[in-house]
Amino acid sequence: MSMELVIVGGGASGLMAAITSKRILGDAVNVTILERLERSGKKILATGNGKCNLTNASLDKKYYNEPNFVEAAFKKFGYNETINFFDSIGVLTKVDRDGRVYPLPEAATAVVDNLRNELKRLNIEERINFDIRKIQKNTHLFTLINSRGLKVEADAVIIASGGKASPVLGSNGTSMQLLKSFDLKLTENYPGLIGVKVDQNLIKGLGGIRVKGVVSLYEKKDKIWEDSGEIQFKNDGISGIVIMQMTSHIGRIMLKRPRASFTFSIDLWPDKTQEEVNQYLLDRQYRFKDLANENFLVGVVNKSLGINLLRRAKIEIAGDVKDISHREMLRLGNLIKNLSFDVKSTYDFANAQVTIGGLDLKEVNPDTLEVLKVPGLFVSGEALNVDGECGGFNLQWAWTSGYLAGTGAAMYLHNLLFSSEE
Ligand SMILES: Cc1cc2nc3c(=O)[nH]c(=O)nc-3n(C[C@H](O)[C@H](O)[C@H](O)COP(=O)(O)OP(=O)(O)OC[C@H]3O[C@@H](n4cnc5c(N)ncnc54)[C@H](O)[C@@H]3O)c2cc1C
Numbered sequence: 001m002s003m004e005l006v007i008v009g010g011g012a013s014g015l016m017a018a019i020t021s022k023r024i025l026g027d028a029v030n031v032t033i034l035e036r037l038e039r040s041g042k043k044i045l046a047t048g049n050g051k052c053n054l055t056n057a058s059l060d061k062k063y064y065n066e067p068n069f070v071e072a073a074f075k076k077f078g079y080n081e082t083i084n085f086f087d088s089i090g091v092l093t094k095v096d097r098d099g100r101v102y103p104l105p106e107a108a109t110a111v112v113d114n115l116r117n118e119l120k121r122l123n124i125e126e127r128i129n130f131d132i133r134k135i136q137k138n139t140h141l142f143t144l145i146n147s148r149g150l151k152v153e154a155d156a157v158i159i160a161s162g163g164k165a166s167p168v169l170g171s172n173g174t175s176m177q178l179l180k181s182f183d184l185k186l187t188e189n190y191p192g193l194i195g196v197k198v199d200q201n202l203i204k205g206l207g208g209i210r211v212k213g214v215v216s217l218y219e220k221k222d223k224i225w226e227d228s229g230e231i232q233f234k235n236d237g238i239s240g241i242v243i244m245q246m247t248s249h250i251g252r253i254m255l256k257r258p259r260a261s262f263t264f265s266i267d268l269w270p271d272k273t274q275e276e277v278n279q280y281l282l283d284r285q286y287r288f289k290d291l292a293n294e295n296f297l298v299g300v301v302n303k304s305l306g307i308n309l310l311r312r313a314k315i316e317i318a319g320d321v322k323d324i325s326h327r328e329m330l331r332l333g334n335l336i337k338n339l340s341f342d343v344k345s346t347y348d349f350a351n352a353q354v355t356i357g358g359l360d361l362k363e364v365n366p367d368t369l370e371v372l373k374v375p376g377l378f379v380s381g382e383a384l385n386v387d388g389e390c391g392g393f394n395l396q397w398a399w400t401s402g403y404l405a406g407t408g409a410a411m412y413l414h415n416l417l418f419s420s421e422e
């Protein structure tokens with residue numbers, strides 16, 4: 001007799017869960033992936049700009065919202081296990097200077113193709129265009145119903161259908177609805193790893209400009225986060241990796257305080273103190289006193305950004321450098337060190353890379369990711385309230401949680417099989 005394991009969602013964690021459980025139980029289990037899109041692994045193809053940054057050599061709990069929960073999970077399936085797993089399906093990897101790990105050919109297709117080859121080799125069934133809308137459990141058996149009313153039965157189910165980020169790539173929030181129907185505690189969701197919208201008047205003419213700097217996030221007057229990296233101005237907001245990391249922190253705080261409001265500031269010249277910047281500007285004024293103001297900061301920052309800073313410092317663009325007052329110069333120096341914006345909102349889920357929030361982690365057994373109130377139901381990936389920073393940390397969570405849920409489901413089915421044979 002074979003047991004039926006059904007996995008909802010053929011994304012990163014679902015594919016890992018399918019392969020793991022089948023490798024453990026072999027012919028004792030039929031593993032079926034139900035995928036709502038026309039193929040599995042579509043989001044993986046879009047990761048890392050098409051290169052798939054699949055993990056990070058500096059994997060550490062500090063890069064996640066729930067450090068203790070992920071730390072325990074990584075002890076079971078962490079960085080080395082991930083590299084070995086990909087080697088086992090034929091994917092060689094390489095590490096860049098920042099610790100980001102990519103498949104050797106630097107193509108996400110190498111990851112997806114090899115995952116799919118492994119599905120075939122293990123005889124794992126995939127049913128595509130199969131959008132699950134409902135899951136019920138009667139005594140031991142689960143019934144899953146899709147958007148066309150088709151039913152599938154299973155002895156165990158893994159919900160691996162992701163969060164709400166980038167719904168065109170499949171994850172449209174149905175995980176949350178499916179989990180809610182079991183009366184489980186879910187947090188709110190916010191988009192993470194995305195840009196922020198700010199007052200457009202403050203960034204007029206800056207669209208497309210990239211700068212490097214240190215970004216500090218404030219809730220009221222309290223500094224709550226700081227990091228450095230590339231900042232990218234857009235026509236209606238600001239993005240770039242460091243800003244994307246910031247929005248994940250905003251989302252995490254919103255889970256606790258939904259009405260929180262935020263400001264952030266950019267230090268455009270982090271290796272100089274405020275006094276050094278002020279002194280430099282005053283010296284520069286003396287040396288270039290005959291210049292027109294619009295050229296004053298050319299060579300210090302991007303020209304358009306320089307003009308923007310002069311405007312914000314209320315310095316007449318049409319004037320001459322020699323006429324800038326001491327006070328105006330200090331205002332300009334302050335803006336270089338502390339270019340601040342109110343956060344109007346983050347951009348929405350359409351282009352977000354990750355979902356902040358998900359199933360409350362108290363609802364699952366941390367070793368197996370089985371839902372405590374519903375034996376035989378497991379949850380993996382972004383559907384859980386786990387999110388990581390940019391750099392391969394979210395895919396790592398997908399592999400790790402897929403492994404835990406796949407192992408947990410295999411153990412559950414093994415016990416069922418054993419008890420039914422007694
Ligand atoms: C553009 C982009 C780039 C990214 N780059 C990186 C990166 O380089 N490195 C990194 O670590 N992370 C990256 N991420 C994040 C990472 O891709 C995700 O965290 C990870 O894929 C989540 O895996 P998952 O299995 O939980 O969900 P998903 O990968 O979202 O998979 C969920 C699957 O379930 C299917 N599904 C959803 N609902 C249903 C349903 N009702 N019935 C059946 N099937 C369903 C979906 O179609 C999808 O295939 C990126 C994300 C995006 C959007």
